[in-house]
Amino acid sequence: MAILVTGGAGYIGSHTVLTLLERGDDVVVIDNLSNSSQKSLDRVAELTGKKPVVYIDNILNRDALKTIFSSHNITDVIHFAGLKSVSESIKEPLAYYENNVTGTQVLLNEMLASGVKHFIFSSSATVYGNPEKIPLSEQSRTGDCTNPYGTSKLMVEKILADFSRAQPQFRITCLRYFNPVGAHPSGRIGEDPGGIPNNLVPYISQVAIGKLGSVSVYGNDYPTPDGTGVRDYIHVMDLATGHLAALDSVDKGAAYKIINLGTGIGYSVINLIEAFEKASQKKISYTIVGRRPGDIAECWSDPSLARKELGWVATHSLDEMMRDTWNWQKNNPDGYKV
Ligand code: NAD
Ligand code: WQD
Numbered sequence: 001m002a003i004l005v006t007g008g009a010g011y012i013g014s015h016t017v018l019t020l021l022e023r024g025d026d027v028v029v030i031d032n033l034s035n036s037s038q039k040s041l042d043r044v045a046e047l048t049g050k051k052p053v054v055y056i057d058n059i060l061n062r063d064a065l066k067t068i069f070s071s072h073n074i075t076d077v078i079h080f081a082g083l084k085s086v087s088e089s090i091k092e093p094l095a096y097y098e099n100n101v102t103g104t105q106v107l108l109n110e111m112l113a114s115g116v117k118h119f120i121f122s123s124s125a126t127v128y129g130n131p132e133k134i135p136l137s138e139q140s141r142t143g144d145c146t147n148p149y150g151t152s153k154l155m156v157e158k159i160l161a162d163f164s165r166a167q168p169q170f171r172i173t174c175l176r177y178f179n180p181v182g183a184h185p186s187g188r189i190g191e192d193p194g195g196i197p198n199n200l201v202p203y204i205s206q207v208a209i210g211k212l213g214s215v216s217v218y219g220n221d222y223p224t225p226d227g228t229g230v231r232d233y234i235h236v237m238d239l240a241t242g243h244l245a246a247l248d249s250v251d252k253g254a255a256y257k258i259i260n261l262g263t264g265i266g267y268s269v270i271n272l273i274e275a276f277e278k279a280s281q282k283k284i285s286y287t288i289v290g291r292r293p294g295d296i297a298e299c300w301s302d303p304s305l306a307r308k309e310l311g312w313v314a315t316h317s318l319d320e321m322m323r324d325t326w327n328w329q330k331n332n333p334d335g336y337k338v
Contacts, residue, residue: 002026003247004116006059006107008052009036010149011191012122012180012239016078018044018050018189018318019240027052028072030059035194043188048091051133058102062088062110067116069114074329076247077111079104082152086126086294089200097187099317100152101159108163117167120243123157123174125232125262125299126150128147134301138176138258146294157258165255171250178232178262178301180239180268182321183328190328191236192335201233201321202218208282217269219291224298228269232262232300235316235324245312262301263314278280279322280330 005014007333008029016038020027029041029052038054045051052104053072055063059081068074082100083089086275089096103122111119128136129144145151157174164172181201183190197203206212220227240262267275273284306312 001075002028003333004068004072004074004077004313005052005080006030006077007082008054009033009038009040009099009277010080010179010237011036012236013080014040014189015184015236016042016080016240017298018048018184018242019237019244021048021052022170028055028068028074029053029134030055030057030064030068031227032056032058035083037192039336040189047184047186047188058202059107060098062106065107065110067290069110069116069272071161074114074116076120077107077116078120078243078247079107080122082122084149084228085198086147086149089147089152089224093148096148096152100149101155103116104156105159112167117170118247119160119170119172119244120250121172121174123258124150124153125178125260125301127154127157127174127176130296130298134298135300136260137302138305139261156172161256168255169257170175172256173246173250173313174258175242176215176258177239178234178260178299180236181233182235182237182324183188183314184237185324185327187327187331190325190332192332200269201325204273204276204284205325208276208326209329209333211333213275215286215287216289217286218295220288221291222297224268226268229295230263230266230268230298230300231320232266233272233321234263234314238314238316242306242310242312257309259306259309260301260303261306261314262303264301264303265297265320266300267318270320275318275322277327279319279327
């Protein structure tokens, strides 16, 4: 019995592969390394003493999937593979729909052909668009996504809902992550964005290490306590255990489930900068600039369904998130590039 992890060399995938191997699961990874390095999985092997089977290939390649499903006794698929840059998705919408939507359809077809019926999908809080009210529960309105990336996630959720009705033997869980940050406490694996980071925490940590000069804070005139954007940041190790909990609950409850993975706590951009300064003992220079188009004022989860359905709660504090991000950054100033 083995778990197929698509996108397993990536940021969240590598932490989840590590957590699966640590508890004794056999893991097969497919990743085309379009946004990752195989070194992440070498380090997972070094940390766990166990190796996943790795296929460097594209999920759009049906033959590769056929080979995997016929060569291994796969019981469950955790589907991380996809493109995730909001700004890139606006410039290259077709690449995003092909990878994220068509890629998922190809994978589901091959699962259907091979009789594999447990599927966990990486969705995102981005499907809620601009929230009418917070905290966001799974019942909150979705849609009005401001970019093709978000739309691609919502499209996959809808495809999965239809597919589940047509194939009731499938057990499908969509996990809507809030803002993943942090790294494995060893500092050996973590987030390695190529080029200048788009996301706040990698940006702050590159300012702390001296690679970037100053954080541009996108707006301090939002209707939030200090005027800067508020988000629900979640430690990547909590996300990893959330996936294990989803695997363990796959046969319970409804055949098609949607579940938020968040902490239920919102922090502002300024809260993050201050927490990072405390963790790194470095001064983080920042400048207030205009709002970033497409950004929303605040977004945090109601995490109660995850507790009820999966018996899972996030346990890491903001200080731990910043400590582990800094530990990864200072030990790997150039990420996986040596
Ligand atoms: P990531 O880019 O680090 O990992 C994705 C992995 O998928 C990469 O290793 C990439 O090489 C691989 N990949 C992409 N397209 C592929 C394809 N066609 N075939 C094979 N491999 C392919 O991203 P991540 O942060 O680990 O995110 C994992 C998943 O979670 C993504 O689907 C992302 O959209 C979703 N998600 C991420 C966040 C976030 O902020 N990090 C938030 C919500 C949801
Ligand atoms: C967080 C806050 C910014 C950078 C994105 C995607 C979302 C999900 C997670 C995948 C906001 C502010 C940021 C900077 C700043 N990904 N900020 N200066 O926008 O909440 O979510 O990543 O599913 O889909 O949209 O995350 O880290 O970019 O921003 O002031 O240099 O930090 O305005 O308030 P976001 P983020």
